Amino acid sequence: MWYFARAPCVNAAKNSKLLGLWNRPAAFMSTLLINQPQYTWLKDLGLREENEGVYNGSWGGQGEVITTYCPANNEPIARVRQASVADYEETIKKAREAWKVWADVSLEMGKILVEGVGEVQEYVDICDYAVGLSRMIGGPILPSERPGHALIEQWNPVGLVGIITAFNFPVAVYGWNNAIAMITGNVCLWKGAPTTSLVSVAVTKIIAKVLEDNKLPGAICSLTCGGADIGTAMAKDERVNLLSFTGSTQVGKQVAFMVQERFGRSLLELGGNNAIIAFEDADLSLVVPSALFAAVGTAGQRCTTARRLFLHENIHDDVVNRLKKAYAQIRVGNPWDSNVLYGPLHTKQSVSMFLGAVEEAKKEGGTVVYGGKVMDRPGNYVEPTIVTGLAHDASIAHTETFAPILYVFKFKTEEEVFAWNNEVKQGLSSSIFTKDLGRIFRWLGPKGSDCGIVNVNIPTSGAEIGGAFGGEKHTGGGRESGSDAWKQYMRRSTCTINYSKDLPLAQGIKFQ
Template sequence: MQTSSWKFRVSLEMGKIFVEGVGEVQEYVDVCDYAVGLSRMIGGPILPSERPGHALIEQWNPVGLVGIITAFNFPVAVYGWNSAIAMICGNACLWKGAPTTSLTSVAVTKIIAKVLEDNKVPGAICSLVCGGADIGTAMARDERMDLLSFTGSTKVGKQVALMVQERFGRSLLELGGNNAIIVFEDADLNLVIPSALFAAVGTAGQRCTTARRLFLHESIHDEVVAKLAQAYAQVRIGDPWDPDTLYGPLHTKEAVKMFLDAVEQAKQQGGSVVYGGKVINRPGNYVEPTIVTGLPHNAPIVHTETFAPILYVLKFKEEEEVFAWNNEVKQGLSSSIFTKDLGRIFRWLGPKGSDCGIVNVNIPTSGAEIGGAFGGEKHTGGGRESGSDSWKLYMRRSTCTINYSKDLPLAQGIKFQ
């Protein structure tokens, strides 16, 4: 597959650094490999029937047409998750990418169409439509759309869910995240610093899995903040096409304004900017990656998902309180702890631990693998994409009973004579 043009278009339109664009294209390739293997494994169980001479099976069939609406920040990979799984389940796809990354959408669609047609399959199986919110609204309301997969903000996702539910349609929602990393006093700081840096600064803070809250045990708070600020100072900022660049621009001028507004609100609510907080004086939508300390865990700005590289560093004392603080935000996408305590790890994974769809230990909040189902709870929408049994969302289920006897026994032993 010709992937070089994808990578450049991702950097050109989205602003993502080149190596992340390469990673995103690779993710699509990987999910295609995953889907091909999965296509040989999809099936329903044969269940024991309580009636003699009867077979009970579960049959899975394609839903039909899957509408896919994706966001600007992953203009290749998220469509890959959806389209690859949808196709091996027997569905056709109609994709609406973000209007600000339309060149990437066109490039991806042309490559997919060629692959399909080279294999004697109509390229229209993966069709593309470009446009704004009016096109998305039409897709959400169209009863011919058997499943609508939407990736984007919680605000818009709520509107999409209502429109789809109004016609009793099916939706798959992957919405916002206000993700936290929790660092305990026994954590390996050699893991913590690069993990927090990548999770907070990667993609210039424009991932749904970006770390926006960093909870530090009071005994290590000052040390970690100092080391993190030192690491931030070493981030290479520049042209996203330059392979040495680690941090590129925000996507739009509106994102820059949102960044500045959030920094100002953080100051007004009692926070102190210990690193960054300003616009960078160079062409493009560049802002400084930012660290804010001193805010209470329940400050309104801390509970707001700002799609920008702002990390709120918060101090805690006890495990129970910080687990509760992780869960108190409306979103429930990704979460991480850093600790060597085995008991704490399993408490974190258990019912009184993280309430997120992605629950990590000693790794950052971002960088999910395709083999695990991706998605979250609460205002993140509850959807799951890519791995595990997420294929079931792209299919409809029938429970089938076959009577191969000459009798007609009823379930539950009912007699009707």
């Protein structure tokens, strides 16, 4: 999906239609976190009190101004001027021009510090991976049925790749798309989440410097900060050859319809309702920390977060008790404290959704055995929550809530729990814990998990860059990052070459 390597907070934004960007009262500016001594490193990243949110070789922006806020205390960080429709048009034109050069070159979130550093490392890793991959991309030479002929698959860049990222991974998801798109010969236009606009600006400043140092057009990696108007323009624009969208299933459907209406190509990474299954023979020393990390990591705001935990009836009570003890030891605090494991939700709206989901779970027969409340401290902090007693097909359990709520269920047989894993509309990530080799391969097989990520004895979250990342069903079907995900960013041509002096036709047809 960039987090600052020392992320103070991922930005929660609030639209502003008050004063012009360059006419803010001095009193307001003095309250910005960027002006406080402990956050001077933000300026080291090239950020300012007011930031231009459009980059196409030069910085600008004539759109609406937003203020970004810290989820840990809801204090303002800085301001960003977003793109107008006119800015978008100009950026598209410059990106298309930059592609003519680049195609020939190659054939504010709130998460804890350790996760923020890890996300930046993920961008570094995918760049390293992509450099090696750039020397290996190619199509096969196939045998022809005709004498003196050869069949060749030729792969070429699609052209301009639009990238729309979500708030929860504003660095890594862009990195997955940007690095692979670039080494396959494409140029990129990025629209990050409005609530992480500072991240988008800071990352683009780094990229712009690299392009400048190598005497390449800055528009190769363009940026248009903005809201739904810019996203809609990208989805409907035939000049955007591929649109990669990461976000909710609801919005993803709208994006897919708009892109398909113009017969464009889309790469969708949407919702997940991920499950961990622990059988009677599972190693509980692996199950408990895995469920803890998968359910509580990033405060439950990953698309791969574990939201359902299926426990064999013989180990259910034991695992729940162990989890409650583990939850009680979670270190909560400021996200930039290196000892903290659990930070705030992204926005106040996220807190409201958390409370609504907890109440709905109670109405449907669930029991909150841990957490369920808002913490009494500044910022958007809620208690990590465990709910038991729901039916496996409870409506709330089939709804993805971007919050640290884990629904725990009992099961008896392998057949029923595999079916329960697959009964939700999403199909992103899944995991089982067992020592039974036959069960493992049944889980990986056609009657096992229907997800794009199918794990064994590890959590549902924490994917490596070497594998293709993505899911099935309402998760969208897209694949990013490693393996052969590069094919999503290219177009394929089948080429038949006649190197003989004859002209035989396929299928032995005679046309004389």
